[in-house]
Amino acid sequence: MTLSPLFRRSIGFDRLNDLFEQAIHNDAPSYPPYNVEKHGDNDYRIAVATAGFAEKELDINVENRVLTITGGHANSNGDEASVTYLHRGISRRAFRLSFRLDENIEVQGARLENGLLIVDLLRVVPEQQRARQIPIQSGQRALTDRSNQASHVEATEHASA
Numbered sequence: 001m002t003l004s005p006l007f008r009r010s011i012g013f014d015r016l017n018d019l020f021e022q023a024i025h026n027d028a029p030s031y032p033p034y035n036v037e038k039h040g041d042n043d044y045r046i047a048v049a050t051a052g053f054a055e056k057e058l059d060i061n062v063e064n065r066v067l068t069i070t071g072g073h074a075n076s077n078g079d080e081a082s083v084t085y086l087h088r089g090i091s092r093r094a095f096r097l098s099f100r101l102d103e104n105i106e107v108q109g110a111r112l113e114n115g116l117l118i119v120d121l122l123r124v125v126p127e128q129q130r131a132r133q134i135p136i137q138s139g140q141r142a143l144t145d146r147s148n149q150a151s152h153v154e155a156t157e158h159a160s161a
Contacts, residue, residue, distance in 0.1 A: 031093065032049045032071070033049045034097060035047045044105070044120075044122070045118060045121065046118070047118050049116060050112065053073070058112070058117055062107055067119070069097045069119070070094070102123070104123050107119060108120040
């Protein structure tokens with residue numbers, strides 16, 4: 001049993017409940033093919049195979065933490081009617097891909113490169129959520145320091161009253 005289908009549609013999520021729920025209702029499209037890649041701890045990339053699509057035929061939107069990539073061919077003004085295909089292996093159908101992003105994932109940019117639409121993502125972890133090292137002090141000393149501070153505050157309050 002592999003869990004890789006669970007991780008294809010969510011980027012930056014560490015919440016297994018959401019992933020399992022999404023896998024149950026998974027209607028993952030097979031067109032166009034795409035990769036979700038992790039480059040380092042905080043860098044992600046989505047690569048979508050968009051051969052035959054021009055930049056103006058692709059659209060990328062982010063709304064309510066959902067990244068949506070759509071593609072559709074513009075009308076070819078009758079060029080299609082004048083062509084007889086002996087074999088048609090390049091699909092010209094429209095598509096829509098959606099990816100749910102974690103709250104700390106930001107879209108950094110997109111580019112069209114060698115027939116791939118590349119969308120770069122970055123996890124920006126707020127300072128209060130970052131891991132930090134807590135120094136270990138002598139328990140007796142810390143309690144003594146706090147009790148001395150508390151009695152000093154109480155003495156100051158009584159003196160001013």
